[in-house]
Amino acid sequence: MKLPAPPSEKSFPSALHHPRVATAIGRWLAAMVVICFLTGLFSHFQQDTPSWLHIPSHPASLYRVTQGLHVLSGTVAVPLLLAKLWTVYPKLFAKPPWPPSREALATIVERLSILVLVSAMALELFIGFINTLQWYPWPFPFRQTHYALAWIIVGALLVHIAVKLPLIRANWRRPPEPTPESLPPAITGLTRRGLFRTVAGAATLVGITSVGQSAPILGSVAVLAPRKPNIGPQGLPVNRTADAAGVTGIDADWRFTVVGPKQLSLSLAELQQLPQSRSALPIACVEGWSQGGRWDGVRIRDLLELCGASAHSRVRVVSMEKGGFYATSELPEQFAADPLTLLALRLNGSELALDHGFPARIIAPNRPGVLQTKWVHRLEVIA
Structure with a gap:
């Protein structure tokens, strides 16, 4: 009996795997990564201040805002990362050009950068979330590891963007033709616009139901927040x-x-x-x-x-x-x-x-x- 041919990139014809979709979700994810990275640096330098840095004592609630944004952006990044991986996973089945060439080398570099980026981001988000629960089931120091992983993510992201820059530029803005709704829908019936709305809605829902631990006005709906800030002695x-x-x-x-x-x-x-x-x-x-x-x-x-x-x-x-x-x-x-x-x-x-x-x-x-x-x-x- 003849075995079926292994899947290739063409085995996934859905319009939801188009580079335009990956670029759009990638923009949202990149924004969360940048916010999370910069606010995380501020938190790290608060506890380990280099001699050249002067941290002001005002605004008095600055750390409250930056750390709230840090945890919020990291939480929102989780559904965005999952959506981004779903849009691009058919690329895993693409065969690199052969014989070896500049294009083949770029493909290898791209896949290595994706491997490092996804692995580091998954670990970073996981241990960051576990930290919010104050549970440390690992033998390594959390803060130093979290800080090192952040730099690995930024480095891998820059390499990935450099390799994919032509494709990103080509799909940064929606082309006039064909329009998203004129393309064939996914097997699920979702259009690109429907996918964007679903992902944005999931990210917003995760954010609203967790940010109440630092924004008291949303405390009553903070069902995903591990801590209610007004509960405790005094x-x-x-x-x-x-x-x-x-x-x-x-x-x-x-x-x-x-x-x-x-x-x-x-x-x-x-x-x-x-x-x-x-x-x-x-x-x-x-x-x-x-x-x-x-x-x-x-x-x-x-x-x-x-x-x-x-x-x-x-x-x-x-x-x-x-x-x-x-x-x-x-x-x-x-x-x-x-x-x-x-x-x-x-x-x-x-x-x-x-x-x-x-x-x-x-x-x-x-x-x-x-x-x-x-x-x-x-x-x-x-x-």
């Missing part, structure tokens, strides 16, 4: 509990110290007797959720002045947390001097809950939640 969620951090409470003889030109040692009661300030600032976490709060406490710059240091000093913040990547953090001088940056003692009108950092925590504008150090017991002025 109206804010908690990522790392006191129990997980190894903090069980404070002793009666607890003291807060500032190490500087003149060392300070203050009890909680003495901290509460210092001039108090209020800041309305959000906790904005790398997982994409954010929630505003009213914080009361002592300005960091006031504490620096009390110990004889400049209000524009760089400060190391030390937590009572037992280990962990964020048991210490640093406040660059622009954050330490900002009048909104507090050693917070109260949240939303009441004493800090233990899970929110009792007896004291840092709250500063335009900072990731992981750098808003909890259970603070020492500040060190860095010369």
Whole structure:
């Protein structure tokens, strides 16, 4: 019995596999990749700031917006990536030109770039989504791996665009003839316009049902959001509990110290007797959720002045947390001097809950939640 011939690119005649369709969806996907990459860079540099970069303390909610966009664009990229792969998968059955030529080499480079691009994007989106759930079933560090994969994706994307540039340019705009509706429909009955509407609708639906974790106005429909931002002690969620951090409470003889030109040692009661300030600032976490709060406490710059240091000093913040990547953090001088940056003692009108950092925590504008150090017991002025 004669075996059927293996499929070729011509075995998929649907108009939905036309380069014009792939180019249009590719534009949407590229926009999400660019937004996700740039906002991800901002988040990475917040936690690992190079010496040449100055990150401002204002706008106060800038990180809340950029990280919300980062997670949103990454989430929306998932249905777009699937749609893009569906439009181009018949190309996998195309035979490269033979004998070897410049065209054959370009085809090999193109397929290798697609392999790297798709693999890296799939892994990047997967571990990014798992990160929003705060589940880390892998042995490698998430942030560094996420950052490295982002550069691999950008490099593979640039190579892919360079190889496919003539085809992209030829299909960037809709040609006058034939019109999309005059072409034969897919087996499913979808036209190109119908496919575009379906993909756009799926991406929009995914976005609307997940963005509520950082946009409270959509919180009621955020069924895909792993976190509801207004649920938790004192109206804010908690990522790392006191129990997980190894903090069980404070002793009666607890003291807060500032190490500087003149060392300070203050009890909680003495901290509460210092001039108090209020800041309305959000906790904005790398997982994409954010929630505003009213914080009361002592300005960091006031504490620096009390110990004889400049209000524009760089400060190391030390937590009572037992280990962990964020048991210490640093406040660059622009954050330490900002009048909104507090050693917070109260949240939303009441004493800090233990899970929110009792007896004291840092709250500063335009900072990731992981750098808003909890259970603070020492500040060190860095010369």
